[in-house]
Amino acid sequence: MEKELIEQNKEDFLNIARSNITREGIDGLLKFVESTDFFTAPASTKFHLAEEGGLCQHSLNVYERLEKLMIMEYGEDGYNKESVAIAALFHDICKACFYKIDYRNVKEDGVWVQRPYYTVDDALPYGHGEKSVYIVNGYLRLTREEAIAINWHMGGFDKRVQSGESAYSVAYSKYPLAVLLHLADVQATYLDEQGDE
Ligand SMILES: [Fe+2]
């Protein structure tokens, strides 16, 4: 990703956060985000947006998708813009300080060269959605709906769900934000980024 786009995305991310989130603690949360590799990290090791700046780009894509879904469902002024910004922008904050660059030897035109690749090096092994909730809630108090939406945003891709946990479907039946955040995440990943979780 071009350096200019990475910078632009960072600016957009901070602007969306500052103009939509007024809850106490947002300054501390944004300071924390800026202290991590969030704006330069990839969104995955080799699937969707596995490139510098991918994580922030993905978060912005999810925000755009979630806004559209909210407007379709409830109209321009019929939804909570602060909750949408919090849920979309920070749903994958668990992926900050999560990837590192390693090198492997690859044979190119008969010559061995070192090529970089992303690998996982999790500084805080707390899970995925549950980890994002833990991090965000450490700075600003999430509403129950926001916490549940972020926690279950992976839907059927969640390892807990794949192991038989069914609380996410109860959560989806009670909290529309959880359903729509998951849909926005899938749309961003597969339609905008043409990737794989
Ligand atoms: Fe995720």
Ligand SMILES: [Fe+2]
């Ligand atoms: Fe995501």
